Amino acid sequence: MSSGTKTTADYIQHHLTNLTYGQLPDGSWGFAHSAEEAAQMGFWSINVDSMAWSIGLGLIFTFFFRRAAAHATAGVPGGLQNFVEMIVEFIDDTTQSIFHQKNDLIAPLAMTIFVWVFLMNLMDLVPVDWLPELAVLLGVSHMKVVPSTDPNITMAMALTVFALILYYSVKCKGAIGFLKELTLHPFPSLAAIPVNFVLEFVSLIAKPLSLGLRLFGNMYAGEMIFILIALMFGGGVAFFIFGGVLQWVWAVFHVLVITLQAFIFAVLTIVYLAQAHETEEH
Amino acid sequence: MNLNATLLGQSITFAIFVWFCMKYIWPMLGTAMRERQEAIAAGLRASEEADQKLASAATNAESEMAAAKEEASAIIEQARSRANQMVEEAKDEARQEGQRIIDAAKAEIDQEMNRAKEALRADVAALVIAGAERVIEDNIDASKHEAMLTKLASEL
Numbered sequence: 001m002s003s004g005t006k007t008t009a010d011y012i013q014h015h016l017t018n019l020t021y022g023q024l025p026d027g028s029w030g031f032a033h034s035a036e037e038a039a040q041m042g043f044w045s046i047n048v049d050s051m052a053w054s055i056g057l058g059l060i061f062t063f064f065f066r067r068a069a070a071h072a073t074a075g076v077p078g079g080l081q082n083f084v085e086m087i088v089e090f091i092d093d094t095t096q097s098i099f100h101q102k103n104d105l106i107a108p109l110a111m112t113i114f115v116w117v118f119l120m121n122l123m124d125l126v127p128v129d130w131l132p133e134l135a136v137l138l139g140v141s142h143m144k145v146v147p148s149t150d151p152n153i154t155m156a157m158a159l160t161v162f163a164l165i166l167y168y169s170v171k172c173k174g175a176i177g178f179l180k181e182l183t184l185h186p187f188p189s190l191a192a193i194p195v196n197f198v199l200e201f202v203s204l205i206a207k208p209l210s211l212g213l214r215l216f217g218n219m220y221a222g223e224m225i226f227i228l229i230a231l232m233f234g235g236g237v238a239f240f241i242f243g244g245v246l247q248w249v250w251a252v253f254h255v256l257v258i259t260l261q262a263f264i265f266a267v268l269t270i271v272y273l274a275q276a277h278e279t280e281e282h
Numbered sequence: 283m284n285l286n287a288t289l290l291g292q293s294i295t296f297a298i299f300v301w302f303c304m305k306y307i308w309p310m311l312g313t314a315m316r317e318r319q320e321a322i323a324a325g326l327r328a329s330e331e332a333d334q335k336l337a338s339a340a341t342n343a344e345s346e347m348a349a350a351k352e353e354a355s356a357i358i359e360q361a362r363s364r365a366n367q368m369v370e371e372a373k374d375e376a377r378q379e380g381q382r383i384i385d386a387a388k389a390e391i392d393q394e395m396n397r398a399k400e401a402l403r404a405d406v407a408a409l410v411i412a413g414a415e416r417v418i419e420d421n422i423d424a425s426k427h428e429a430m431l432t433k434l435a436s437e438l
Contacts, residue, residue: 020286039284047288054292058299065303069310074317081314088311108304116299147292152285156292 008231015128015227018047018150019135019142033141047150054147057119065115087115094267099274101172106273109164113157114266120148121219121258125251128226148219148261151212158212161269165207168276177279207272211265218261222254407431 013035020038022045024030031048032038038045068084077085091111099106123146135143147153169178182200183193229250232243410431 018288022286041286043286045286046291047286050288051291051295055295058295062299062302062307065307065311069307072310072314074314074321077314077318081311085311085315088308088315092312104308105300105304108308109300111308112296112300112303116296150288152288153292155285156289157296159289160293160296 011231012227014142015132015223016144017142018144019049019140020045021048022046031141047144047152049142049144050147050150050153053123053145054116054120054153057123057147058116061112061115061119087111091266095270098267098270099277101274101277103168103273103277105164106270109273110266110270113269114262117148117157117215117265118259118262120146120153121262123147124149124219124222124226124254124258127247128223128230146219146223148215149223151216154216154219155208155212157265158208158215161211161272162208165204165272165276168273172277172279207268211268211272215261215265218257222250222257225250226254403435406435410434 017035018038020032020041022029022032022038022041024032024037025040032041032045064080065084068081071078072081088111091114092107095107095110126145131145132143135141144150169181173181182204183197185196185200187196226247229243229247232239232246235243407428411427
């Protein structure tokens, strides 16, 4: 628990506030000092901590995988190459079992999502106070270290996937074909067009929303529980031990959750894009 | 939790990482893995072929061994019969040689005997006459009794 006279509510609030850069109420540009100030900044502000961690983790991913790729040999693979190949093969198998058309983007896209989201989620296992407290010591007021607990991050990825869904839908089915799919399914009659459109439109919109919010919700809730458990550490020896046990149990469970969520995001992306490529009537 | 430009920043970052992965990571790894797969497949095929070759070589070796054994026993058989033949020949030769030696010895004996007989014949007359002279204490005219002596000598 952070030092000083902070209340429990302050502590939780502090953990849930991003380091946001934008236009302050007085007109100057700078970091928001509180969640309210960050909210007042409107759309043209940026969560520096989310971006920094997400880019940093992305660079870790590309660095190691690029290293393995650059030294890739058809001979006996080394440890790193072996590990990377294991992931490549896993993603490749998953992609080929779902996605049957020819598209060189899908598998690398799925691998980037899987590994990157996994790394972002993995930050959840770092004890909740370490990095934010370190940031405070270094003079940075707020620090949210799990990018996937920021809806901006998860929704940005989901919307990028959504853009790909729209692009490939139009590309593979044609604009007319895509419109037909939106209006003449599931009831193929002219009178049912409004009903069809509502149904299909909702299911289309639900794709990015469910994709982004599922990841956000899971990680946000997981983070919240870690924060609540961390609160126990300030409540005496008995609570400290109990909290320690709880944290360990939740962390072990969370290892499963973060992997699963990364995998779900990747697989659903493949599934949605496979649907976008499907041209035959059904 | 408010939506802001992080949305755009993350979208761009995402696109860049995906592009990088598609361009500089996935293809190399895919190629390496495919090549290894082919190399392993080729290796397995080669080892299977080698197995087959080994099996056929073993069969070959067996049949050649059998052929060689047969040939060897044929040669041994031949050698044995040749040896027998040589022994027989040698025996024959030895027998003939022996016969020849015996014949020669016999001929020599006959010759010697004839010579002895001749000598005896030549001597007999004189001996008889000498014997008879002793008996009759007188000289015998050899010429008178020549016919009789010759007859006696030829009877010897």
